[in-house]
């Protein structure tokens with residue numbers, strides 16, 4: 196009989212169910228889609244189906260290290276606890292910080308948040324999800340009174356109009372896109388509208404592609420709102436008027452409309468307003484929370500949603516609670532701690548500024564690579580290098596960030612660790628181990644719990660397994676009737692952790708999830724109503740000028756993931772795009788004397804990288820595009836994050852990773 200383990204894909208926020216299997220006499224695992232998982236019903240994209248090719252141990256961090264010396268766990272954990280305790284004693288709790296990741300499992304996230312906010316007493320825990328969807332979180336909270344995704348993937352199957360905004364869904368959430376295409380194949384009258392400055396693989400499949408000027412999304416959706424209200428719409432977004440009229444007319448006449456958005460909306464200095472401009476149109480028409488309709492944010496990472504739930508963002512406490520006095524008190528009583536942080540901590544960009552300003556004396560980075568992925572990545576790298584004490588928990592020995600650490604702690608990774616994740620439709624699924632523990636690697640939750648106990652927080656961190664942590668989190672969501680709000684997991688309290696089936700929160704009764712919310716017109720503001728938020732359009736923070744005349748847009752490639760620590764292992768995935776290229780419209784190529792296939796220096800205000808040029812008629816003239824994945828570990832060495840200023844949305848703190856003024860000059864053009 197084959198050995199079979201049901202788990203969840205570790206890449207994007209679609210959260211596909213995966214079956215890992217091997218024959219008894221084989222060391223080789225194969226991976227296929229789980230036909231029973233409601234996110235994918237057996238489908239996998241090329242990244243998911245290549246997972247079995249990424250399981251080797253090359254480059255893994257297998258033992259704790261202090262500097263370049265391999266050590267046992269005891270001295271490494273003792274040193275981390277001692278340094279954090281000393282920094283807190285000398286400079287106060289806000290002198291330390293955790294920077295974590297949407298790749299962590301919910302249980303890991305919960306422990307990190309409990310340690311920092313609950314017992315160290317600082318809000319200084321933030322996550323790379325800040326770079327991904329924090330504008331959506333803020334937009335949800337303003338509109339609904341809670342960070343609640345109203346709908347589910349089934350709405351993509353049922354909609355008569357799917358509007359994809361700032362989302363190359365075909366590449367970045369491929370299985371969700373397959374569901375949309377399958378729906379269109381079944382019902383050819385269904386329409387797809389894509390709003391994106393670039394002609395992406397997604398736009399190729401659209402009935403209508405609005406290649407709007409970057410940053411004009413709020414103008415477009417404010418215009419749509421005016422049209423829906425029967426008012427005169429003023430819309431100048433850089434596309435022909437008849438396209439706008441067509442879009443408005445389709446939206447107005449189609450009851451079953453889902454508007455999907457992703458990083459093209461979120462990664463903006465006005466991202467929260469853009470999110471609310473979209474939500475306004477659904478509130479105006481009452482198209483929310485009913486089958487086939489609603490505003491729908493796709494999260495980038497496998498557990499961005501789980502992190503939001505447990506307080507992985509610096510401005511949330513835990514279980515969707517904010518920092519008001521009643522919630523601080525409630526969480527303090529639940530955790531039996533008198534040290535609970537009373538105010539939000541530093542969001543990602545501000546956190547690394549505080550590191551650069553020597554305000555952070557001890558930094559712990561878990562499962563992420565900010566030396567590559569942050570805007571102003573060069574400054575972030577220098578700040579980490581200068582920080583008095585840096586810990587990195589990682590599965591990789593040699594990431595750009597791990598190289599800067601005083602202590603490296605070997606963490607388990609996908610296929611080895613266990614816990615839960617929550618996908619874009621609020622669906623909690625299990626990740627289960629099927630591989631042996633390599634070297635001395637440990638789960639992130641265990642590492643943090645060991646440090647917490649050494650810092651004197653004993654009993655509160657004495658779990659023996661992830662099931663106990665999950666159960667504690669579920670009890671917190673319902674503690675003192677807090678579960679009357681959206682995130683209620685009381686129906687999972689005491690559940691058999693091993694056999695939890697994929698389920699959407701809120702889960703108020705055992706085995707009963709919730710596909711959609713808000714159809715009854717009740718929201719989570721105190722008066723039970725939603726809010727239409729005023730969203731006056733603002734231009735991007737950084738404009739082009741004579742010295743930097745082109746707009747650089749950044750994003751993902753189809754077959755790579757983040758900084759390539761896993762996808763870089765699969766030759767099949769590298770074949771799609773062996774190196775990063777700068778996509779340039781041929782008209783700009785003439786203007787800047789660039790050759791197709793030639794090398795060019797791409798300069799931002801502080802830094803330059805070298806990229807190969809690829810002509811692309813899908814680019815708008817005046818705009819170029821580069822992928823985010825390559826870094827110092829890869830052959831290219833092009834860290835695109837060095838070109839991007841750390842301009843942030845004032846509400847969400849999300850940086851504007853989609854818009855940086857650059858100059859492009861040929862290195863070897865004809």
Ligand code: SF4
Nearest residue numbers: 204206207211240243
């Ligand atoms: Fe994994 Fe996302 Fe692909 Fe699904 S769509 S297999 S979750 S990368």
